[in-house]
Amino acid sequence: MSNPLMADVAIIGAGPVGLFAAFECGMLKLTTVLIDALAEVGGQCAALYPEKPIYDIPAHPAIEAATLIENLERQIEPFAPPRLLGRIVTAITGTAGAFTITTDQNDTIAAKTIIIAAGAGAFGPNRPPLDGIAAYEATGAVQYYVKKREAFRNKRIVIAGGGDSAVDWAIALKDIAASIAIVHRRPKFRAAPEMADQLAQAAERGEIDLVIPYQLHALHGASGQLHTVEVADLDGKTRHLEADILLPFFGLAMDLGPIATWGLDLAQHHITVTPSTCETSTRGIFAIGDVATYPGKLKLILQGFAEAAMAAHAIHPIVNPGTALHFEYSTSKGVPA
Structure with missing residues (x-):
């Protein structure tokens, strides 16, 4: 110029x-x-x-x-x-x-x-330290942002995190996704009180699965396609959550x-x-x-x-x-x- x-x-x-x-x-x-x-x-x-x-x-x-x-x-x-x-x-x-x-x-x-x-x-996103995560990022099986909700229609979604983004997106996607599970390492969520209440109410109605207290442990799938998200509690006990997409919201x-x-x-x-x-x-x-x-x-x-x-x-x-x-x-x- x-x-x-x-x-x-x-x-x-x-x-x-x-x-x-x-x-x-x-x-x-x-x-x-x-x-x-x-x-x-x-x-x-x-x-x-x-x-x-x-x-x-x-x-x-x-x-x-x-x-x-x-x-x-x-x-x-x-x-x-x-x-x-x-x-x-x-x-x-x-x-x-x-x-x-x-x-x-x-x-x-x-x-x-x-x-x-x-x-x-x-x-940029804080990425969870999971083995092989890059292959799932490349196919969109692991995503850090939601640009179009319609892309998640009829998908089995696991959301990880306990802040506003995790809670807000769990609520926003629950009527679109085939299933929603939200993984957090403690029972209390760091979200706006009203949204945390909405999350608890949706969980009571069976619309959202609260997987607490757990944290991400491993990803399982093939060729970049996600099948399950493995989570572990504080004692090392693990669970496998069926999933097509993982949304880690760690800020x-x-x-x-x-x-x-x-x-x-x-x-x-x-x-x-x-x-x-x-x-x-x-x-x-x-x-x-x-x-x-x-x-x-x-x-x-x-x-x-x-x-x-x-x-x-x-x-x-x-x-x-x-x-x-x-x-x-x-x-x-x-x-x-």
């Missing part, structure tokens, strides 16, 4: 929180550019689980991840932020009011401020990538920020969503949305020094032209 792309705010990360940050900045008449390493917007919602229902978005009892992203895209249409997709930010130089951002595709962006909404950074391995070299204060692979503004240790650079941390932080999309609003309001005086911000509710001022 011969001439730098100019913006008041460069938003690094185009997942749901990054998209909403573009809206909040637009409402304050701040220009933005969206930058993301993926080839499409939406982050994990688009790349990993577009059909997963999300239950904690206000005014939506349930909304699929892909639909949430579509709605967020429609919401920012009036502001038409440029998008640099399939790009990794490799360097940031300058200071507040005059940052220069470069990417691995030789893009140059001149931005007065920066919002990092990079989610989990570069992400994502987080790698900040180049972000770790930008000189920001970090805590356990997260960027520390001031809670009231979401500003990092570097003046003019903000972090929101899963990548940001502070006391009391909750890793919820809705909290990331709130952080986007706080960051946008903290950015306004940096971009417009000496100009008072007369805040109005969107219901009274509408969307700026």
